[in-house]
Amino acid sequence: MLDLLSFHLDHRKADIPPNSNIDRGSIRSALWSGEWADRLSSSRLLENIYLVAVGLRRASFFHPLDEREVLLVRGAAEKVGVGMAVRKAGGRVLKVYLYGEGGEAVTKVPDVDESLGRMEFITAQIALANMTGQLMEYPSCCVSSFVGHLMNGSDQDEKATSSLRSISNPSPDAYFLERFVPCSPNCRNAERMGRQLGSLLTEISPDLGDTYSSLKLEHMEEVRSGRILKEKRERDSLISDGVP
Numbered sequence: 001m002l003d004l005l006s007f008h009l010d011h012r013k014a015d016i017p018p019n020s021n022i023d024r025g026s027i028r029s030a031l032w033s034g035e036w037a038d039r040l041s042s043s044r045l046l047e048n049i050y051l052v053a054v055g056l057r058r059a060s061f062f063h064p065l066d067e068r069e070v071l072l073v074r075g076a077a078e079k080v081g082v083g084m085a086v087r088k089a090g091g092r093v094l095k096v097y098l099y100g101e102g103g104e105a106v107t108k109v110p111d112v113d114e115s116l117g118r119m120e121f122i123t124a125q126i127a128l129a130n131m132t133g134q135l136m137e138y139p140s141c142c143v144s145s146f147v148g149h150l151m152n153g154s155d156q157d158e159k160a161t162s163s164l165r166s167i168s169n170p171s172p173d174a175y176f177l178e179r180f181v182p183c184s185p186n187c188r189n190a191e192r193m194g195r196q197l198g199s200l201l202t203e204i205s206p207d208l209g210d211t212y213s214s215l216k217l218e219h220m221e222e223v224r225s226g227r228i229l230k231e232k233r234e235r236d237s238l239i240s241d242g243v244p
C-alpha cells in the first residue's frame with residue numbers, strides 16, 4: 001500500500017494500470033459498501049470510478065481535495081480494476097485521471113507547472129485542455145468554448161454562472177459531470193450525454209439512476225451559486241500568499 005509520504009515525494013508512484021480480470025458483477029457492492037462509501041463522495045464513486053469500471057466511460061478525471069483523497073480513490077480504483085495516473089497541473093495543483101480499457105492515453109498527460117514560464121504555462125494549459133476534452137469524450141463545442149476562454153484570458157466559470165442565472169428553465173442534464181461546464185446551459189450535445197448516461201445507469205439499477213440525477217442537479221446548482229468561482233479565488237489568494 002502506498003503511504004502518504006512516498007506519494008508526497010513522488011506523485012507518479014500512485015499510478016496503477018487497469019486490470020480487466022475483475023468480476024464486473026462485484027463492482028457495485030465493492031464500491032458502495034464499507035470504507036469507500038463512507039469516505040468518498042457520490043461523485044467520486046459514481047462518476048469517476050464506477051462509470052469507468054463498468055465501461056460506460058473510458059476515462060474520467062478530478063481535482064482532488066487533498067492527497068488523502070487521492071490515496072483513497074486509488075484503493076477503490078485498484079479494487080475494481082480501474083487504472084490511475086496522477087499529474088501535476090500547477091505548482092500546487094494535482095489532477096487525477098482514472099481509466100479503463102482504451103483509455104491508456106491519459107498516462108501520456110505530462111506534468112506541468114508555472115516554472116515553465118507564464119506564456120509556456122498558458123500554452124501548455126491550452127494543449128492540455130484540448131487533450132483532456134478528447135480523452136474524456138466531452139462535446140467538442142464545450143471543449144472549444146473552454147479553450148476559447150483560456151486563449152482570451154476570460155473566465156469561463158464567471159460566464160457559466162451568469163448565463164445559467166439568466167435563463168428560467170435550464171436542464172441539469174447539461175451538467176453531466178462534476179466540474180464539467182457546458183458551452184451554454186442549453187448545450188444540446190451536453191444534455192444528450194447527461195440523458196444517455198442517466199438512462200444507461202437506470203437500466204443497470206434505478207437507484208444508480210436516481211443518484212446520478214441528484215448529482216447532475218447538484219453540479220448545476222454549484223455553477224449557479226458561483227461556488228467554483230469562490231473556491232478559485234480562495235486558491236488564487238493562497239497561491240499568491242505563498243509567493244514572496
Ligand SMILES: [Zn+2]
Nearest residue numbers: 141142183187
Ligand atoms: Zn457544448
